Structure formats: structure tokens, C-alpha cells
Amino acid sequence: MSHQRAEPLDVDAIREAYPILDQSFDGSPLVYLDSAATTQTPDPVVDAMSDYYRETNANVHRGIHHLSQKASIAYEEAHDRVAEFVGASGGREELVFTKNTTESENLVAHAWGLRELGPGDEVVLTEMEHHASLVTWQQVAMRAGADVKYIRVDENGRLDMDHARECITDDTAMVSAVHVSNTLGTVNPVSELVDLAHEHDALALLDGAQAVPTRPVDVEEIDADFYAFSGHKMAGPTGIGALYGKRELLADLDPYLYGGGMIRSVTYDESTWGDVPWKFEAGTPPIAEGIGLAAAVDYLEEIGMDRVQAHEERLAEAAHEKLSAIDGLTIYGPEPGPERAGLVSFTLENVHAHDLASICNDHAVAIRAGDHCTQPLHDKLGIAATARASFYVYNSVDEIDPLVDAIEDAQALFG
Structure with a gap:
């Protein structure tokens, strides 16, 4: 079913699973518009984690006793469930649990990049990269003696694909790109980027932190070599992320972290590593969080990702229509449509983004202000910070009105 024909969400029914949203501050009902930073966590996910702690809590892969066996099975099956959600047919052998998208990208950059990159090699990023990608590759390339190039963002907030074709050459070893920009809301043509990388025998890593929560994602259809995402942006818990990697690539990589749980054998002189994914999950892993992430996947699939995307x-x-009507307000990123996700970053003339967020808070409207971990992009745009309103399944169109009221109050206050 095309998401454009997807049945609208029953937001009132959905909100029943989010008691945190049913509160007021100084008489104003909470309007939570900061889901690009962290979504709220529905009761089924909280219940799954609580049930684990009440009924199953034990370390995994170490114990012969019943609780450890139950915990191990639940944790392993969580990998399979999350892999299935993003279209990874290899199950747990292609899906590593990490803390977050940032750790997933660091894993690839350190485990693959430090081994494979050298002088003359190039890593190609985009100008809209999150610091999780930009800073990581910048630092790893520096240590390896490789160069970093950036695909331009045009005046409409889209990637300049002609420039991408210039940037990606036979010297390119890795293309690392954000699937959906957390600042501009741009949905990038990631399949085209991956194809360009592969035409030049380069690998492609995609940052899906804003994509997996908001739209159907199939990593095999995209043909990504690596794909990273976070639980806390997709109705899951904090402290859990995932890295998809093609089976043969993950099997070939050395671990990024060392310790217990990731080894096959250890002597005083040498060690050998366990199988994927366990060789990348050193120490006691995020067991409850992994189970919670699998519950979040079940929750989202029950709603339907086509419907989530259409709602966003x-x-x-x-939001774009109502905010565009405010004098002195500038919205960044593409026009609404399939090339734009459910977030809107903007500036208001004569009002700093932090002041605007503070006045919104006085109205119990929660938005984000700052550079959103895209400082170089903000420098390119010639602005210090933007305010960002972002939406999820529990938001209604009616909640845009309190945001508009708060912005107009800020405008009146600052003249």
C-alpha cells in the first residue's frame, strides 16, 4: 500500500499508551514536539522491559540456569526481530546491538576505517551530516592519513547529486551519508548514493537515525553495506542502537571493543573472537534495552510504517503552512512532500532560537534549539542556531496551534 493512501492514525487512541503526555505545566497541556531528539516510550515497550526485570533478569550467554537461558533466548531473538524490521534477511548475523547510532558509526569507522584507509584514500560525506558521522570520519581519516570530501547541499536543502558524482571517484573508499537530515528534514536519495559508491568499489554507510523511526526501510533494497539507527528515536528505550552490516563484511571485521562475552578463546599470549554479532558486543550487553527495542518494533509494525510516514x-x-504565514520566520529544507520528513527547523527574525525555545517552554511546548549536532551545516547557512519542531505518531495537527501562539508571543516580546 502506498503511504499516500495510508489510513490516518487515531491519535487519541495512540496517546493512551503515552501517559507522560497527559500532563500540564502552569495550566497549559504539554505539547511535545521534540521527537527527532527522543521519542516518547509507549506502555508496551515499558511493560516488556519491566517484565524482563521482574521475571527473567540474568546475564546472557554465560549461565546454565533457567533465567540465563530465558534471557539469552529473548536477547538473541530481539536481534532477529530488529533485523527483520529493517529488511536484513541474515537475522542476528547482520545486526549488532550498540548504545546508539553514534557508537554504530564509530564501530565501522574504527574497525573498518583504521584498517582499510590510508594516504590517497577518500571518505565522502555530505554537508548535512550529523556530528556522529562527520566528527567520527574526520578524526579516523586524520589518523589514517586519508582525506574527507563533502557533497554540497543546495539552496533548497537537497543534496547536489551532480556534485556527488564529482566527489565519488575511484579514490573513494567509503561514502557515509545521512538518510534523513535531522536539521533540514531532507530525505536523501540513498539508493543512488549507494549505487555511486559501489560503481567505484567503495562501501556505503547510512545514518538512519531519523529514517527508521519514520518510514519503511529495507536495507537490502537500498543495498547499504552498513546502516545505523537508534532505539530512542523509534519509540524504544535509550541506551540501545543497532548496526546492520552485510554478513561477509561484519565477519571480516575485527572487534572495536574487547573484553568478556566477545571471545572464543583466550590465552596469556593471544585471543580469538566469537561469531557475529557477539564479537562486537563486549561485556554485559543492553539486555533489557534490546528486548525493549524488539517490543518497539512490534509496536510500530502494528501501527504500520506506511501510516507512520503518511502521518509525519x-x-x-x-506545520510548514502555518509557520510560513508568520512574518519574519524562515524555514529551512525542502518543500513538504516525499523528500521531506516530519520535522521543521526555522529561525525567527530578531529572536535567538534559545530564547524562542524558552518562550515555547513557557507555553508548555517542547521544541529543540541549537545546531542539532550539525554545526558545519549551520555555519554554511550563516546562522548560529535554529529552532526545530519534530513530530511523531502521538502528535496531532491541533498541536501546531500552541506552537504558533508561542512564536507570536516571542515575536511580540522581542518586537
Whole structure:
């Protein structure tokens, strides 16, 4: 089913699973518009984690006793469930649990990059990269003696694909790109980027932190070599992320972290590593969080990712329309549509983004202000910070009105 024809969400019914949203501050009901930073966590996910701690809590892969066996099975099956959600047919052998997207990208950059990159090699990023990608590759390339190039962002907030074709050459070893920009809301043509990388025998790593929560993602259809995402942005818990990697690539990599749980054998002189994914999950892993992430996947699939995407696009379009009507307000990124996700970053003339966020908070409207971990992009745009409103399944179009009221109050206050 096309997401454009997807049945609208029953937001009132969905909100029943989010008691945190049913509160007020100084008489104003909470309007949570900061889901690009962290989504709220529904009761089924909280219950799954609570049930683990009440009924199953034990370390995994270490014990013969019943609780350890139950915990191990639940944790292993969580890998399979999350892999299935993003279209990874290899199951747990292609899906590593990490702390977050940042750790997933660091794993690839350190385990693959430090071994494979050298002088003359190039890593190609985009100008809209999150610091998780940009800083990581910048630092690893520096240590390896490799160069970093950036694909331009045009005046409409889209990637300049002609420039991408210039940047990606036979010297390119890795293309690392954000699937959906957390600042501009741009949905990038990632399949085209991956194809360009592969035409030049380079690998491709995609940052899916804003994509997996908001739209159907199939890593095999995209043909990504690596794909990273986070639990806390997709109705899951904090402290859990995932890295998809093609089976043969993960099997070939050395571990990024060392310690217990990731070894096959150890002597005083040498060690050998366990199988994928366990060789990348040193120490006691995020067991409850992994189980919670699998529950979040179940929750989202029950809603339907086509419907999640359609709902986000409706909200982004409504927000874009209402905010565009405010004098002195500038919105960044593409026009509403399939190339834009459900977030809107903007500036208001004569009002700093932090002041704007503070006045929104006085109205119990939660938005984000700052550079959103895309400082070089903000420098390119010639602005210090933007305010960002971002939406999820529990938001309604009606909640845009309190945001508009708060912005107009800020405008009146600052003249």
C-alpha cells in the first residue's frame, strides 16, 4: 500500500499508551514536539522491559540456569526481530546491538576505517551530516592519513547529486551519508548514493537515525553495506542502537571493543573472537534495552510504517503552512512532500532560537534549539542556531496551534 493512501492514525487512541503526555505545566497541556531528539516510550515497550526485570533478569550467554537461558533466548531473538524490521534477511548475523547510532558509526569507522584507509584514500560525506558521522570520519581519516570530501547541499536543502558524482571517484573508499537530515528534514536519495559508491568499489554507510523511526526501510533494497539507527528515536528505550552490516563484511571485521562475552578463546599470549554479532558486543550487553527495542518494533509494525510516514508528512505539511504565514520566520529544507520528513527547523527574525525555545517552554511546548549536532551545516547557512519542531505518531495537527501562539508571543516580546 502506498503511504499516500495510508489510513490516518487515531491519535487519541495512540496517546493512551503515552501517559507522560497527559500532563500540564502552569495550566497549559504539554505539547511535545521534540521527537527527532527522543521519542516518547509507549506502555508496551515499558511493560516488556519491566517484565524482563521482574521475571527473567540474568546475564546472557554465560549461565546454565533457567533465567540465563530465558534471557539469552529473548536477547538473541530481539536481534532477529530488529533485523527483520529493517529488511536484513541474515537475522542476528547482520545486526549488532550498540548504545546508539553514534557508537554504530564509530564501530565501522574504527574497525573498518583504521584498517582499510590510508594516504590517497577518500571518505565522502555530505554537508548535512550529523556530528556522529562527520566528527567520527574526520578524526579516523586524520589518523589514517586519508582525506574527507563533502557533497554540497543546495539552496533548497537537497543534496547536489551532480556534485556527488564529482566527489565519488575511484579514490573513494567509503561514502557515509545521512538518510534523513535531522536539521533540514531532507530525505536523501540513498539508493543512488549507494549505487555511486559501489560503481567505484567503495562501501556505503547510512545514518538512519531519523529514517527508521519514520518510514519503511529495507536495507537490502537500498543495498547499504552498513546502516545505523537508534532505539530512542523509534519509540524504544535509550541506551540501545543497532548496526546492520552485510554478513561477509561484519565477519571480516575485527572487534572495536574487547573484553568478556566477545571471545572464543583466550590465552596469556593471544585471543580469538566469537561469531557475529557477539564479537562486537563486549561485556554485559543492553539486555533489557534490546528486548525493549524488539517490543518497539512490534509496536510500530502494528501501527504500520506506511501510516507512520503518511502521518509525519501530513504534520510537516501543516506545520510548514502555518509557520510560513508568520512574518519574519524562515524555514529551512525542502518543500513538504516525499523528500521531506516530519520535522521543521526555522529561525525567527530578531529572536535567538534559545530564547524562542524558552518562550515555547513557557507555553508548555517542547521544541529543540541549537545546531542539532550539525554545526558545519549551520555555519554554511550563516546562522548560529535554529529552532526545530519534530513530530511523531502521538502528535496531532491541533498541536501546531500552541506552537504558533508561542512564536507570536516571542515575536511580540522581542518586537
